[in-house]
Amino acid sequence: MPHCAPTYAEALSLCIVAGIGSNRSQDHPYHRAGTSALELLARRRLGMHAHFLTLREPQGVVGDGGEEDRTAFRMQHDGEVDVRASYCLLAPCFLLGLLGDEGGGGETEGTDDGAVGTDAGRAGRSPMASPAAIHHISACQTFEEGFGAEPNNEAHGGYTFCALGALPLLGAADAFDAGALAGWLARRQPG
Numbered sequence: 695m696p697h698c699a700p701t702y703a704e705a706l707s708l709c710i711v712a713g714i715g716s717n718r719s720q721d722h723p724y725h726r727a728g729t730s731a732l733e734l735l736a737r738r739r740l741g742m743h744a745h746f747l748t749l750r751e752p753q754g755v756v757g758d759g760g761e762e763d764r765t766a767f768r769m770q771h772d773g774e775v776d777v778r779a780s781y782c783l784l785a786p787c788f789l790l791g792l793l794g795d796e797g798g799g800g801e802t803e804g805t806d807d808g809a810v811g812t813d814a815g816r817a818g819r820s821p822m823a824s825p826a827a828i829h830h831i832s833a834c835q836t837f838e839e840g841f842g843a844e845p846n847n848e849a850h851g852g853y854t855f856c857a858l859g860a861l862p863l864l865g866a867a868d869a870f871d872a873g874a875l876a877g878w879l880a881r882r883q884p885g
Contacts (some may be wrong), residue, residue: 696745697770698782705742705786708735739790746783747821751775753830755843764830766844767822777834777845780827787822788863794819798817828866831857835870839878849878 708731715728749771754763768781787793833845834857840849841857852876861869 695770698746698767698779699750699769701742702782702786705735707820709786709789715744735790739792742790743787743792743820743822745792746787749779749783750821752817763826764833764845765824765826766830767827774843777841777853777856778843780831781860784822784827784863787820792820792821793823793863813878823864828861828864828869831860831864832866832869835875839871839874840882841870841875851882854879 711724712728712735715722715724715726716732718725718728738842746767747770751766751768752764753766753775765781766775766777767777768780769782783795802879830845831841834841834843834847834853836842836847836849838849840851841854842849843853847853857870861867
């Protein structure tokens, strides 16, 4: 069963290999591996995006215009819904240019120069990068001032990392109370 944590690790590993080797001369020992990784990412990116879209989980109320108040993501079908999934899905989409406006390309397989994550003819924002996704991640900031797995959960360092990683990918680095979070982080330091 596909799970977004190993998919995240696989996509980021391939991006690293592609970055190391694909832009090197053909004599470079990593050129072939980098080119192969880049080609694999280009072939799989839209299928990965389509699968990620099936992991969206509406939360909260539906507004007057029919839009969701918050959108979370599942780690896998019938799996847990938490902020880890948001980060594990959004990071590969950002690197592969699948989020839209700020996050890179729309619905093409690549560009003339072989880059996977850019696209001159952008098709707009992906549904994954909706304001409802930003609202859900922001709602995970707890009364303790860190981030929990879901709204109203206990704050945790791992979930805080995921929330802080996901929000900038959506162009929403200011969508939380940074001052409060700084206090929570400071209180976690050994003294």
